[in-house]
Amino acid sequence: MPKAWMGKFLFVDLGSGSSWTQEVPDWMRSKLMGGKAFGAKLLTDLTPAGCDPFAPENPLMIMTGPLTGTSAPSMRGCVVTKSPLTGTFLDSYFGGYFSPEVKYAGYDGIIILGQAQEPVYLWIDDDRVEVRPAAHLWGQDALEANAAVKSELNDETVKILSIGPAGENRVLYSLISCEYNRQAGRGGAGAVMGSKHLKAIAVRGTNTVTIHDPEAFRAAVIQANADLEKSEDVQAMRDGGTAPAVDFANETGLLPSRNFQDGSFEKASNLSDIGQSKHLWLNSAACLGCPIRCSKMGAVRTGKYAGFITDIVEYESAALMGSNLGISDVRAVAHLVKLCDRFGMDSMSTGGVIGFAMEAGERGLLESPDGISLEFGNVQAAEYLIRSIAFVDNDLGKLLAQGVKRAAAALGGDASAFAQHVKGLESPAWGPRGAAGTGLAFMTADRGGCHQRGLPAPLEVTGGEWEGKPVQALAVEGKADMLIQMQNYLAGTDALVKCDFGGFGVQPETYAALLSAATGERHTADEFDRLGERIWNLTRNFNLREGLNPADDTLPKRFMQDPLPSGPNKGHRFSAQDMAFMLKDYYSLRGWDQAGRPTEETLKKVGVQDLPKFEKSS
Amino acid sequence: MTQTLQSAKGLRLIAHFDLCTGCEICQLVCSERLFGGFNPRLAALRIEHRRENLVHEPILCEQCHNPFCQNVCPVQAISLDEDTGARVIDPDTCIGCGLCASYCPRQVIVQDRESGKSVKCDLCNGDPLCVRACPTGALELIVQGGDHA
Ligand code: SF4
Ligand code: SF4
Ligand code: SF4
Numbered sequence: 001m002p003k004a005w006m007g008k009f010l011f012v013d014l015g016s017g018s019s020w021t022q023e024v025p026d027w028m029r030s031k032l033m034g035g036k037a038f039g040a041k042l043l044t045d046l047t048p049a050g051c052d053p054f055a056p057e058n059p060l061m062i063m064t065g066p067l068t069g070t071s072a073p074s075m076r077g078c079v080v081t082k083s084p085l086t087g088t089f090l091d092s093y094f095g096g097y098f099s100p101e102v103k104y105a106g107y108d109g110i111i112i113l114g115q116a117q118e119p120v121y122l123w124i125d126d127d128r129v130e131v132r133p134a135a136h137l138w139g140q141d142a143l144e145a146n147a148a149v150k151s152e153l154n155d156e157t158v159k160i161l162s163i164g165p166a167g168e169n170r171v172l173y174s175l176i177s178c179e180y181n182r183q184a185g186r187g188g189a190g191a192v193m194g195s196k197h198l199k200a201i202a203v204r205g206t207n208t209v210t211i212h213d214p215e216a217f218r219a220a221v222i223q224a225n226a227d228l229e230k231s232e233d234v235q236a237m238r239d240g241g242t243a244p245a246v247d248f249a250n251e252t253g254l255l256p257s258r259n260f261q262d263g264s265f266e267k268a269s270n271l272s273d274i275g276q277s278k279h280l281w282l283n284s285a286a287c288l289g290c291p292i293r294c295s296k297m298g299a300v301r302t303g304k305y306a307g308f309i310t311d312i313v314e315y316e317s318a319a320l321m322g323s324n325l326g327i328s329d330v331r332a333v334a335h336l337v338k339l340c341d342r343f344g345m346d347s348m349s350t351g352g353v354i355g356f357a358m359e360a361g362e363r364g365l366l367e368s369p370d371g372i373s374l375e376f377g378n379v380q381a382a383e384y385l386i387r388s389i390a391f392v393d394n395d396l397g398k399l400l401a402q403g404v405k406r407a408a409a410a411l412g413g414d415a416s417a418f419a420q421h422v423k424g425l426e427s428p429a430w431g432p433r434g435a436a437g438t439g440l441a442f443m444t445a446d447r448g449g450c451h452q453r454g455l456p457a458p459l460e461v462t463g464g465e466w467e468g469k470p471v472q473a474l475a476v477e478g479k480a481d482m483l484i485q486m487q488n489y490l491a492g493t494d495a496l497v498k499c500d501f502g503g504f505g506v507q508p509e510t511y512a513a514l515l516s517a518a519t520g521e522r523h524t525a526d527e528f529d530r531l532g533e534r535i536w537n538l539t540r541n542f543n544l545r546e547g548l549n550p551a552d553d554t555l556p557k558r559f560m561q562d563p564l565p566s567g568p569n570k571g572h573r574f575s576a577q578d579m580a581f582m583l584k585d586y587y588s589l590r591g592w593d594q595a596g597r598p599t600e601e602t603l604k605k606v607g608v609q610d611l612p613k614f615e616k617s618s
Numbered sequence: 619m620t621q622t623l624q625s626a627k628g629l630r631l632i633a634h635f636d637l638c639t640g641c642e643i644c645q646l647v648c649s650e651r652l653f654g655g656f657n658p659r660l661a662a663l664r665i666e667h668r669r670e671n672l673v674h675e676p677i678l679c680e681q682c683h684n685p686f687c688q689n690v691c692p693v694q695a696i697s698l699d700e701d702t703g704a705r706v707i708d709p710d711t712c713i714g715c716g717l718c719a720s721y722c723p724r725q726v727i728v729q730d731r732e733s734g735k736s737v738k739c740d741l742c743n744g745d746p747l748c749v750r751a752c753p754t755g756a757l758e759l760i761v762q763g764g765d766h767a
Contacts, residue, residue, distance in 0.1 A: 071656060071751070097642075104657045104659065143670070157659070180670040206657065206659055206660070206731065207657065208656055210654065211650075211655070211656075214650070214654075283636075283672060283673070285671045285672075286639040286641035289646060291753035293639040293641065293754075295639075295671070297670075297672045309669055309670045
């Protein structure tokens with residue numbers, strides 16, 4: 001086996017309580033590398049077509065990459081499963097310390113199948129695997145459960161994934177808490193974990209991750225660090241994480257305001273690094289092996305919500321739980337996000353859901369509960385909704401725990417006109433009405449409304465250059481080609497599994513040099529694009545198999561129907577023609593037919609057809 | 619104290635916890651040097667993460683004046699390296715009993731999984747890898763005492 005990988009997957013069947021290991025086949029390593037690609041292939045091969053995301057057959061998988069756990073800067077891990085929110089492929093990435101620990105315990109990935117009868121947690125101590133009772137932890141929030149497991153195992157250094165009440169209650173956008181301040185946030189992996197009655201996974205590993213050519217590897221790490229130091233984007237992340245994006249998005253008209261009714265917010269800078277550094281931040285923190293340190297740790301010290309520790313309120317949460325709800329007090333926003341983290345629900349989707357509920361309230365489609373007025377700017381209402389959703393203990397909570405797509409369908413009327421989602425996943429915090437390629441990115445992202453599968457927005461609105469030519473924000477020509485290149489490269493490096501911020505600096509050649517030195521196999525800078533293309537076809541195929549309707553490659557209605565009322569993109573919305581043009585271009589460049597299905601020829605060309613099936617042994 | 623030990627002097631590692639981000643890069647490079655592979659648990663220094671990662675504190679070998687590790691070693695495998703001021707373990711003498719590790723007040727001695735022998739910080743013979751690798755300057759090598767000018 002080449003170095004850097006650990007060579008085996010750990011399988012756990014919670015139904016029978018049994019566990020076993022299986023070798024990672026050579027073809028998987030050479031054709032798929034790790035992370036996202038391993039997950040996409042395993043999900044395709046292990047799930048029966050049409051599998052209910054809450055059925056025991058839906059695997060919950062934690063995947064690492066070949067460089068995870070080494071000193072290669074800024075590597076992460078991912079959770080892969082079939083999403084209960086979208087019914088399609090879900091990959092959700094997390095930093096922190098957990099994914100390296102999986103490798104130190106001796107595994108390239110953990111695949112959890114089945115469903116326990118009673119609440120349990122999993123204790124993986126190198127090759128010793130125990131399914132332990134967790135009835136006493138059920139009901140605890142994600143951080144309480146983390147502390148309780150550590151104290152029960154009598155070791156503060158074990159690394160833990162946990163869910164909160166939202167995951168237990170199968171709120172469709174529940175997250176997995178990856179201590180601390182790191183989350184596998186999007187798409188409902190926490191609800192899948194809850195459906196398995198799995199409260200937490202604790203890991204302790206004492207093996208080493210070894211390198212084929214340590215000297216060449218050290219040189220490549222020095223190069224990678226130099227790449228990072230050279231990048232202005234990385235320096236910005238080091239100074240203020242993603243918080244400065246609030247002001248940027250506001251100035252460029254991309255900031256969601258009051259459920260995306262507008263693209264700017266009068267008090268944006270209260271929510272950006274300007275407000276956060278004053279009211280919250282105390283210190284920088286990093287994930288294992290990361291010199292960027294984008295976390296800005298701090299605390300709410302004074303005021304109504306005083307007395308809790310908070311990480312940076314990163315851009316997506318600051319926007320979706322702040323401006324999107326008309327809330328400008330950053331301490332209140334930090335409080336709401338912390339509630340989501342503790343209860344274990346995605347603060348992005350939750351912000352989208354509350355924005356939807358507030359608008360429905362203002363439009364008279366949703367009745368306000370006693371003493372709570374559903375209107376923008378009402379922190380108390382937001383908090384009430386968060387609690388109702390997490391504990392699903394009232395009708396409003398039950399309605400909203402399903403996400404905006406289902407809630408809008410249940411409400412009827414014109415509710416779907418302001419339900420901000422793509423394929424069921426609530427929209428990220430970029431209103432793309434002034435950036436055509438960004439609209440296409442959301443239409444085509446493999447897990448639904450997602451900003452991490454290629455985000456042309458910053459290039460589009462600043463008139464940046466792509467392949468030597470200035471990018472026009474509203475132009476539709478050339479956007480499909482640009483986006484596909486972005487999507488492919490990101491997917492390829494999600495097999496690594498790199499952190500997106502590390503990817504701002506570290507060059508493809510450097511990733512290839514790190515890989516070559518670590519594994520002893522030859523890797524080249526251009527292979528990430530090819531691997532990404534393979535992955536993009538794998539996930540598309542999976543999604544189609546699971547019933548994805550290509551007509552859902554579309555945008556929330558608001559972006560098509562309501563022109564932006566203010567800002568630099570005032571008056572703009574997406575036209576059906578623009579969308580059809582970009583989508584047609586996109587399908588054809590991808591080698592997909594007019595209905596958005598990969599052709600046989602394409603599947604062959606990108607190497608999906610020839611992949612053997614992964615067979616599990618028990 | 620059972621015996622009077624020669625006072626250690628020379629090089630020391632110190633930590634500026636306020637600069638530490640908890641990245642554990644120091645531990646990664648240390649473990650690779652000591653064991654030929656990466657795992658922060660196998661480093662001769664620790665990082666304590668506190669208060670949901672608001673605070674990170676590097677815990678280093680102090681190369682003690684009163685070294686419990688050396689005091690408890692039943693076979694005198696630990697001695698002062700006069701060149702650096704580090705307390706070092708002679709692997710040929712070490713019998714792998716683990717007493718030093720269990721009594722080190724800083725808990726920074728690790729066990730080699732294969733040989734069972736104890737491994738501790740030797741200051742990398744005077745040019746510590748951890749100091750070089752730390753991206754924030756949270757670790758520093760200082761010269762102790764007055765006679766090194
Ligand atoms: S190993 Fe522990 S006891 Fe020995 S010198 Fe270092 S800190 Fe002191
Ligand atoms: S000086 Fe060397 S041996 Fe000591 S902690 Fe640092 S890297 Fe490890
Ligand atoms: S490398 Fe520096 S910043 Fe990172 S954990 Fe070690 S001492 Fe702290």
